[in-house]
Amino acid sequence: MEPSDIFLSLILAIFSLFCLSLLHRKQKSTSTTNDNNSSSSSYGDDEEELIRLPPGRTGFPFIGETFDYYLKSRKGFQFKFVRDRTEQFSTNIFRTSLLGQKMVILGTAQGNKFLFSNENILFRVWWPSMTDKIFPKSDNQPTNVHAKRLRDIISPLIHKVDGLRECIRIMDAVMKQHLETYWKGRDEVKAGELVKKYALALGCNVFLGVDDQNEIDEIVTGIDGIEAAFFAAPINLPGTTLNRGLKASKVMRSKIEAILKHKKTLLGSRKISTATPAAEIAKDFVAHMLSSVDENGQVLKEEDIASHLVGLIEVGYTYLHSTLTMLIKILAEHPHVYDSVLKEQKEIASSKHPSDRLSWEDFRKMKYSWNVVCEVFRQCSPGVGGFREALTDIKYDGYTIPKGWKVHWLLHSTHNNPKYFPDPEKFDPSRFEGDGPIPYTFIPFGGGLRMCPGNEYARLAILTFVHYLVNEYTWEQMIPDEKISYFPIQVPAQGLPIRLYRRKA
Numbered sequence: 115m116e117p118s119d120i121f122l123s124l125i126l127a128i129f130s131l132f133c134l135s136l137l138h139r140k141q142k143s144t145s146t147t148n149d150n151n152s153s154s155s156s157y158g159d160d161e162e163e164l165i166r167l168p169p170g171r172t173g174f175p176f177i178g179e180t181f182d183y184y185l186k187s188r189k190g191f192q193f194k195f196v197r198d199r200t201e202q203f204s205t206n207i208f209r210t211s212l213l214g215q216k217m218v219i220l221g222t223a224q225g226n227k228f229l230f231s232n233e234n235i236l237f238r239v240w241w242p243s244m245t246d247k248i249f250p251k252s253d254n255q256p257t258n259v260h261a262k263r264l265r266d267i268i269s270p271l272i273h274k275v276d277g278l279r280e281c282i283r284i285m286d287a288v289m290k291q292h293l294e295t296y297w298k299g300r301d302e303v304k305a306g307e308l309v310k311k312y313a314l315a316l317g318c319n320v321f322l323g324v325d326d327q328n329e330i331d332e333i334v335t336g337i338d339g340i341e342a343a344f345f346a347a348p349i350n351l352p353g354t355t356l357n358r359g360l361k362a363s364k365v366m367r368s369k370i371e372a373i374l375k376h377k378k379t380l381l382g383s384r385k386i387s388t389a390t391p392a393a394e395i396a397k398d399f400v401a402h403m404l405s406s407v408d409e410n411g412q413v414l415k416e417e418d419i420a421s422h423l424v425g426l427i428e429v430g431y432t433y434l435h436s437t438l439t440m441l442i443k444i445l446a447e448h449p450h451v452y453d454s455v456l457k458e459q460k461e462i463a464s465s466k467h468p469s470d471r472l473s474w475e476d477f478r479k480m481k482y483s484w485n486v487v488c489e490v491f492r493q494c495s496p497g498v499g500g501f502r503e504a505l506t507d508i509k510y511d512g513y514t515i516p517k518g519w520k521v522h523w524l525l526h527s528t529h530n531n532p533k534y535f536p537d538p539e540k541f542d543p544s545r546f547e548g549d550g551p552i553p554y555t556f557i558p559f560g561g562g563l564r565m566c567p568g569n570e571y572a573r574l575a576i577l578t579f580v581h582y583l584v585n586e587y588t589w590e591q592m593i594p595d596e597k598i599s600y601f602p603i604q605v606p607a608q609g610l611p612i613r614l615y616r617r618k619a
């Protein structure tokens with residue numbers, strides 16, 4: 115957050131406090147006339163005894179406990195936000211108020227199971243309204259309405275084996291080119307900056323079919339601002355983080371829309387049927403999107419496809435940037451882990467000709483390397499978690515989650531809990547051997563019906579990167595105690611400068 119945002123946030127906070135406490139009082143005096151059809155329940159703190167709301171505090175009107183949540187998140191202590199409250203209230207569930215919403219947090223594996231197993235029964239996905247502003251759609255419907263449509267469209271590409279095989283082909287080619295262009299012949303590099311280039315090249319190749327580096331650089335200018343906007347103060351004035359992020363999103367959407375229009379002209383009247391094999395769709399994903407229809411049989415609008423594509427490229431970029439940069443750091447800090455990863459990857463490399471590309475079967479052999487990545491996800495997951503909305507009054511653990519309240523599931527509340535992961539500070543990939551962690555404790559991609567549809571794409575992209583990098587190089591950190599920045603995502607604060615050593619064959 116910029117200093118200007120902090121200043122404006124404080125003014126907004128004081129003003130909101132004043133207005134909302136007036137509103138709050140007024141609402142209380144008229145509470146008997148509340149509309150029963152409202153999607154959000156009218157239960158307040160006073161009704162706690164009556165319906166047994168989960169224990170907790172809702173902080174200031176509107177702002178609630180958002181500041182404490184943000185402050186802890188920025189320092190990487192998000193799990194403390196949960197632990198402090200579960201300890202104080204001695205429960206597995208507590209209520210709070212975040213982002214202007216009455217909210218419940220279920221901080222345990224049982225809570226995650228309950229949430230993920232009741233998708234569209236008791237809960238539905240909910241996104242903070244900021245998401246709708248950053249990725250707007252022509253019908254002004256919220257992101258959760260469009261998310262299902264998006265899942266259906268991208269599924270053949272990133273969820274079916276044929277589509278993923280095509281992704282592997284692209285990832286292999288992109289990574290080889292990437293090493294040649296940005297790593298070869300260098301003694302020192304900023305690993306974080308290079309990882310960004312890899313993630314963006316992948317996204318633009320896979321989702322847009324664009325492989326020219328200059329064109330990629332042009333399309334993605336300003337993309338870092340988009341991620342920052344998710345966590346920005348809700349003030350859209352010139353110069354604020356939010357304002358910059360919204361502008362960056364608009365510019366990127368219009369560039370992608372121009373690509374779509376051009377592609378449409380080239381395609382002419384050729385339509386791609388829904389029966390097209392996944393591999394063909396993967397080869398021409400843009401054509402697939404342009405001919406995709408919604409549930410009413412209407413072809414999607416180019417501006418909406420562009421908005422979806424910015425979202426896909428942005429999420430892949432942000433999460434891969436964080437995961438791969440933290441992985442490079444951790445491999446430098448744990449040479450024995452690096453050696454074991456190298457052993458596994460060398461065996462795979464030695465079973466192939468240098469010009470061969472990685473195959474689906476090769477990824478199956480990368481068991482240890484994947485355990486290392488999982489431990490990186492556990493300790494420094496790029497995501498925070500997600501949100502749901504209660505579709506009805508829900509009974510859980512003797513308490514009621516009222517209809518319309520939001521539920522926030524947080525990765526760190528289980529990932530950092532010593533009950534599930536003893537000695538959580540220790541980096542230990544062996545936690546993922548055998549049966550691995552207790553179900554619903556390790557949830558980097560979420561769970562249930564809304565589980566991240568990009569999980570396989572992410573796995574293949576990360577392991578491709580690891581395979582080629584460790585087979586070529588070892589490295590050491592140039593700033594051994596480099597600080598970690600947690601905003602907007604978890605990465606070394608100075609971009610992780612490393613000294614590179616070419617491995618001898």
Ligand code: HEM
Binds near residue numbers: 262265566
């Ligand atoms: C390290 C990589 C990644 C991690 C850790 C990750 C994690 C997550 C998480 C935690 C969610 C929220 C799930 C929920 O609310 O229950 C999510 C949703 C989503 N992710 Fe990922 N993700 C990653 C990479 C990707 C990639 C590469 C793509 C696209 C190619 C992608 C596309 C999506 C989409 C479209 C959703 C929304 C799904 C829905 O609401 O139905 N993710 N991801």
